[in-house]
Amino acid sequence: MIDVLVAGGGPAGLATAVYAAMAGMEAVVVEPRTGPVDKACGEGLMPSGVAALRSLGARVEGWPLRGISYLDERHHAQALFREGTGLGVRRTTLHAALAERASEVGVKVVHGRVGDVRQHTDSVEAAGMRARWLVAADGLHSPLRALLGLELPSRAPRRYGLRRHYRVAPWTDFVEVHWAARGEAYVTPVGGDLVGVAVLSSERQGYDEHLAGFPGLLARLEAPVATSVRGAGPLRQRVRGRVAGRVLLVGDAAGYMDALTGEGVSLGLLSARALVGCLRAGRPEAYEGAWRRLSFRHRLLTGALLAARRHPAPARLIVPAAHHLPALFTTTVNALS
Secondary structure (H helix, E strand, C coil), X not given: CEEEEEECCCHHHHHXXXXXXXXXXXXXXXXXXXXXXXXXXXXXXXXXXXHHHHHHCCCCCCEEECEEEEECCCCXXXXXXXXXXXXXXXXXXXHHHHHHHHHHCCCEEEECCCCCEXXXXXXXXXXXXEEEEEEECCCCCCHHHHHCCCEECCCCCCCEEEEEEECCCCCCCEEEEEEECCEEEEEEEEECCEEEEXXXXXXXXXXXXXXXXXXXXXXXXXXXXXXXXXXXXXXXXXXXXXXXXXXXXXXXHHCECCCCCCCHHHHHHHHHHHXXXXXXXXXXXHHHHHHHHHHHHHHHHHHHHHHHHCCHHHHXXXXXXXXXXXXXXXXXXXXXX
């Protein structure tokens, strides 16, 4: 019988399988897609995420990031990471590196999809296999989460993300967050000649229409387009719990607030480590509390920014406040990083 069966071979799913294999467990990943998988993602890893990659033994190349910048038409605020550097890395590069590491530690990847799930006292059956535990790492709109009845309705305005890359040399070693009245634009250097730009908004319109709201940024992007536009959303996903019998949720499937503060991938990697630690200790029920502790600052600070963003007056004060209170801005960024 398999120890850990993972539904979904994205970064969180592969990380879970690698941590399990490193702990002496047999891990199998079921994934319907082939090759490195792209996704609409800001592609910036916080220092905690970079440290998690090192603990996994994954070798990932990207663009070192020294911190976070907030910008609007009049103000500019910068916060340096205090504990190491972050990393701007193409989603496909990250996926390929984790897949290579999974192969090195003996993780088996099966092409397929997890549909029906049957739970027993000491095991779970899915995708024609029996395992001690099933980990749902099947993404933002997780079918397994819905199947288990773990979804909760969200009353907040729906927000969406769009991302495209430009063939241009990075002009910064910070993640730039440009704020405008109708949304945010994230600039993440991911290579010596490649920059990713993601836009977030509650308004449904095309990528170029969104980008027109950032004239200062648009002037820097007079360069060849390197990739097509990818989208994701609605971003907010509320979850009743992350443990249902012998099924545990990780990554975006475990619940998602927003990409506003950029910790999605890092939180997924850290949660994968916590999940495997709970299984090793024979206390899978402890994973819920571990996930809540790991995500607490993210949920608190992202929630506060989203609440401010929904009202024009406080939304206009976010970047000026970061500019005029640099110590507080730096402390906040590092609490998340």
